[in-house]
Amino acid sequence: MIQIKDKIYWLGLKDWELRKFHGHELSTHRGSSYNTYLIKDKKNVLIDTVWSPYKLEFAQMLEDEVGIQNIDMIIINHSEPDHAGSLGYIMSINPNIPIYCTKNGADILRKFFHKEWNFNIVKTGDTINIGDYDLVFVEMQMIHWPDSMMTYVKGANLVFSNDAFGQHYASSGLYNDEANTCELYQEAIKYYANILTPMCPLIKKKIDEVIALNLPIDIIAPSHGVIWRDNPMQIVDKYYEWAQSYNENNVVIIYDTMYDATKKMAEAIGEGLEKSNIKYKIFNAATTDRSDLITEIFKAKGIIVGSCTVNNHVLSSISALLDELKALKFKNKIAAAFGSYGWSGESAAIINKKFEDIGFNVVVPPLKFQYQPTAEVLKMGIELGESFSKSM
Secondary structure, eight states: OEEEETTEEEOOEEETTOOEETTTTEEOTTOEEEOOEEEESSSEEEEOOOOGGGHHHHHHHHHHHTOGGGOOEEEOSOOSHHHHTTHHHHHHHOTTOOEEEOHHHHHHHHHHHOOOOOEEEOOTTOEEEOSSOEEEEEEOTTSSSTTOEEEEEETTTEEEEETTTOOSOOOSSSBGGGSOHHHHHHHHHHHIIIIIGGGHHHHHHHHHHHHHTTOOOSEEEESSSOBBOSSTHHHHHHHHHHTTTOOOSOEEEEEEOSSSHHHHHHHHHHHHHHHTTOOEEEEETTTSOHHHHHHHHHHOSEEEEEEEOBTTBOOHHHHHHHHHHHHTTOOSOEEEEEEEESSSOOHHHHHHHHHHHHTOEEOSOOEEEESSOOHHHHHHHHHHHHHHHTTO
């Protein structure tokens, strides 16, 4: 247990070996942490719990530091199992602990645990005095679940933000000024791109609302990754920037291939971009980590995608990627498609149609070519890159 403010402690676990999250949907190359917090005021308040695989270790920590029978209330900012997973075990030891959460939070917890505990429903602006401190609740609905909320500790100038402003990142230090800044922001933007992109309009609106409250904030304490104490509002500013059609004015070229035809065309298109002084990156969708690829697309202004045609369709890695982009509600990108084929040749048109369905602005017609590209065909790829550059 580490003190982060007077009477407020970090009581969490670091998972250095974690490599996948949300099942196998999200990669976590640098591990993660499960941050839970304990306030020892006139009332002992537990802020969230940890993922259920660590419930016994977590319960022992609570016993050692405060005693589960001595916990006066539990705040559940978010009921997802990586935060509330150990709640059932804690409540089996002391089933009378009052639980404070949103209405949606109580509904979800009932469906996870099939228990009717002492739920106390709170909403934005509700306040509870726990002694020297007051807890102020701020609903964060759909950032990123219907139950999400933040808890502000009035008097300590501290925000328990749960998933907002977090990262899947295990660091030897507890705070942002103790972490590698490059790694920290790589993981912060990856977290945002892969989890929070669909909520961009809501995030901008909610940040405006929170800023309007004019709350002094010294520390932002999320439920994953490091705690923001050095200029904590820097991550809020970044979220605000990321929520507004963010891009780094570059292009990602993504392809999948069976016999390198689309790879050769991807490189030719890159040559055309380079001639126009446009920065670009090339990725093979089949061999690149999907979560990292989503992050690169989030940062890009333009996306160019190619696949060979197989069974009158595109290769599976490309199909899955385009479906995910639609599900994540990516917007405000310019796009182009290309594809190789042997006899039927649908791939480029399919990709182009997917772009239109997502809502991307297709700025050049799809390019398709048969079998291995000739020098003349590769020149068409260079010209596609040059034409695409005019829309950057």
